Amino acid sequence: MTDTLTIHRAGPGLTLQDMGRPGYLALGLSRGGAADRLALAEGAALLGQSTDLTAIEMTGTGGEFEASRDTRIALTGAPMAAAIDGTRIAWNASHTLPAKARLTIGSASEGVYGYLHVGGGFRPPEQLGAHSAHLAAGIGALLEAGDRIDLGPDDRTATGLMLPKDTRFAGGTIRILPSIHTDAFPQELCTRFEDTAFTRDTRGNRMGVQLKWDGDGFLPEIGRKIVSEVIMPGDIQIIGDGTPYVLLSECQTTGGYPRIATVLPCDLPRIAQAPAGAPLNFRFVTLEDAVEAERKAAQAVADLPKRRQPLIRDPATIPNLLSYQLISGMTAGRELDPEGA
Amino acid sequence: MTEGDADTTTQTHPRIRTAGVDGMLVSFGDSLSEPANRAALAFRAEIERQGWNGVEESTTSLVSAYLRFDPLHLGHAELKQKLDTLLSDRDWYEAPLPSGRRLWRIPAVFGTDLGPQLDQAAEAAGLTPEQAIKDFTQTRVRVQTIGFAPGQPYLGELPQAWDIPRQSTLTSRIPEGALAVAIRQLVLFSVATPTGWQHIGQTAMRLFQPEADEPFLLRPGDEVEFTETDAETLSNMRSDPHGGAERSELP
Numbered sequence: 001m002t003d004t005l006t007i008h009r010a011g012p013g014l015t016l017q018d019m020g021r022p023g024y025l026a027l028g029l030s031r032g033g034a035a036d037r038l039a040l041a042e043g044a045a046l047l048g049q050s051t052d053l054t055a056i057e058m059t060g061t062g063g064e065f066e067a068s069r070d071t072r073i074a075l076t077g078a079p080m081a082a083a084i085d086g087t088r089i090a091w092n093a094s095h096t097l098p099a100k101a102r103l104t105i106g107s108a109s110e111g112v113y114g115y116l117h118v119g120g121g122f123r124p125p126e127q128l129g130a131h132s133a134h135l136a137a138g139i140g141a142l143l144e145a146g147d148r149i150d151l152g153p154d155d156r157t158a159t160g161l162m163l164p165k166d167t168r169f170a171g172g173t174i175r176i177l178p179s180i181h182t183d184a185f186p187q188e189l190c191t192r193f194e195d196t197a198f199t200r201d202t203r204g205n206r207m208g209v210q211l212k213w214d215g216d217g218f219l220p221e222i223g224r225k226i227v228s229e230v231i232m233p234g235d236i237q238i239i240g241d242g243t244p245y246v247l248l249s250e251c252q253t254t255g256g257y258p259r260i261a262t263v264l265p266c267d268l269p270r271i272a273q274a275p276a277g278a279p280l281n282f283r284f285v286t287l288e289d290a291v292e293a294e295r296k297a298a299q300a301v302a303d304l305p306k307r308r309q310p311l312i313r314d315p316a317t318i319p320n321l322l323s324y325q326l327i328s329g330m331t332a333g334r335e336l337d338p339e340g341a
Numbered sequence: 342m343t344e345g346d347a348d349t350t351t352q353t354h355p356r357i358r359t360a361g362v363d364g365m366l367v368s369f370g371d372s373l374s375e376p377a378n379r380a381a382l383a384f385r386a387e388i389e390r391q392g393w394n395g396v397e398e399s400t401t402s403l404v405s406a407y408l409r410f411d412p413l414h415l416g417h418a419e420l421k422q423k424l425d426t427l428l429s430d431r432d433w434y435e436a437p438l439p440s441g442r443r444l445w446r447i448p449a450v451f452g453t454d455l456g457p458q459l460d461q462a463a464e465a466a467g468l469t470p471e472q473a474i475k476d477f478t479q480t481r482v483r484v485q486t487i488g489f490a491p492g493q494p495y496l497g498e499l500p501q502a503w504d505i506p507r508q509s510t511l512t513s514r515i516p517e518g519a520l521a522v523a524i525r526q527l528v529l530f531s532v533a534t535p536t537g538w539q540h541i542g543q544t545a546m547r548l549f550q551p552e553a554d555e556p557f558l559l560r561p562g563d564e565v566e567f568t569e570t571d572a573e574t575l576s577n578m579r580s581d582p583h584g585g586a587e588r589s590e591l592p
Contacts, residue, residue: 022397022398022409023398024491024557025398025399025400025407025409026385026399026400026401026487026560026561027487027491027492027557027560028487028488028489028490028491028492028493028531028549028557029491029492029549031398127551127552128551128556137490137549137551138491138532138549138551139551177359177361177362178359179360179361180358180360180366227371227372227373227402227403227404228402228403228488229366229402229403230360230364230366230400230402230407232361232364232409234361235361252489252490253400253487253488253489254402254486254488254489262360262361263361264361264362265361265362287359287362291362291412291413291417294362294363294412295413298413
């Protein structure tokens with residue numbers, strides 16, 4: 001019988017995610033996949049397995065889980081308060097979840113998307129060559145209490161590893177390139193866009209996030225006259241009222257609004273993980289700088305296995321300290337509610 | 342399209358632009374025209390056929406071919422040069438459309454409560470409802486692109502009279518399989534959604550069924566003819582995987 005992970009309680013935004021489904025753009029289906037691909041790579045590094053495996057993406061808050069076999073797990077992305085049978089465990093780390101033990105994952109202390117990975121990955125039925133839910137396209141569904149998800153075979157045993165915490169969970173500076181429409185924007189608009197202190201609006205999901213700011217909008221004259229054109233994650237559309245909207249992995253495939261710029265793929269996780277109210281600002285870079293940034297980011301992903309450290313070498317392995325010192329680097333997030341949220 | 346248009350188009354197009362760090366867009370016009378759409382379809386088909394290393398995915402919009410590539414393994418200058426070379430290889434505006442296209446004959450109900458905006462759309466086009474239906478059933482349209490939602494075609498182009506604007510206020514919900522018109526195009530909706538297009542008819546087509554053996558029915562470049570049917574016949578077609586449509590290969 002196949003081993004499974006049972007979901008006893010699910011937060012409102014749990015889906016299975018992987019690297020998405022390339023190849024269907026021409027048929028109107030965007031690639032989709034994890035909102036924060038770097039977090040997938042981190043989980044894969046912690047478990048010593050392929051980045052192509054499937055994890056559970058948790059929006060804002062997690063849930064309660066139980067595995068039918070001893071299962072290696074890794075927790076990455078937005079730090080969330082996690083515990084196994086009530087004992088706090090470190091985020092951005094790998095652990096063993098004993099068969100029948102309860103894994104509880106609470107709310108994110110920062111960031112938006114947390115990830116639960118298992119050794120061997122999740123193996124739900126494939127649709128169009130991938131496991132990821134693409135809710136906008138009607139592929140897959142939100143995970144719910146009572147769901148059981150098949151686990152893939154896992155021949156490894158190593159756990160108890162951690163990765164240093166990243167800074168991408170609180171907004172910051174985002175590098176952008178000119179988009180196909182940027183030269184139709186007056187220079188003044190582009191300059192003001194770079195000079196504006198934005199925050200991430202509350203309106204946002206896996207399709208994209210809206211930006212918030214004080215001042216005039218960014219709609220150029222050509223705004224309503226352009227022909228619909230291919231659109232990709234990272235493109236910053238200026239929608240009808242002048243508001244910038246950054247597309248994410250589950251975006252549509254064509255768009256009729258002008259785009260002021262496009263975000264470097266390696267900076268997209270920082271946008272996806274910016275919680276509502278987080279500061280965001282944008283800086284144009286050259287194409288050469290963008291390629292170099294992508295090269296560095298790819299190298300950093302390749303180097304993730306080298307950056308793993310044993311959890312045990314950190315003084316914070318004392319369970320109570322762990323949550324305070326490893327998870328957020330400042331005072332903790334929220335206490336885990338043992339009764340569940 | 343007049344000769345004057347063609348001249349303007351070829352002066353500034355084809356045009357290659359980077360689209361982000363990992364994309365290139367080859368545009369054959371600034372606005373929709375049959376030759377620009379033909380060029381985009383034919384050019385993308387050739388890129389797919391040649392299978393360049395480093396190109397990860399391609400698609401077409403109404404007037405452009407788009408390539409997503411890995412800039413760490415295929416440099417921008419090298420890709421641009423390859424594209425330039427392929428562009429100058431032939432006149433893409435007169436290229437034959439890609440092979441493997443299909444002709445679909447799709448039954449539709451026009452007007453009634455299944456196409457509640459037929460009368461107002463016809464009026465906007467300066468036609469009677471009967472003349473409008475004649476245009477919709479006697480114009481063979483092409484899947485110019487698929488987008489907005491999975492499997493959803495933009496079909497064109499209709500006679501000049503149909504250059505009518507989209508509505509400024511949205512229809513709150515148009516059903517799956519609905520047929521709507523604006524700007525000399527028909528859209529056949531693959532999902533229920535709000536829209537500014539005018540709802541003139543209904544088909545039994547389910548254009549995207551992720552769990553079916555054939556998840557996507559239409560492909561870019563396919564051609565479509567609508568045939569008029571009645572509500573009862575249409576209702577019986579809903580269980581058919583092709584929504585009662587007949588499909589044949591185009592030569």
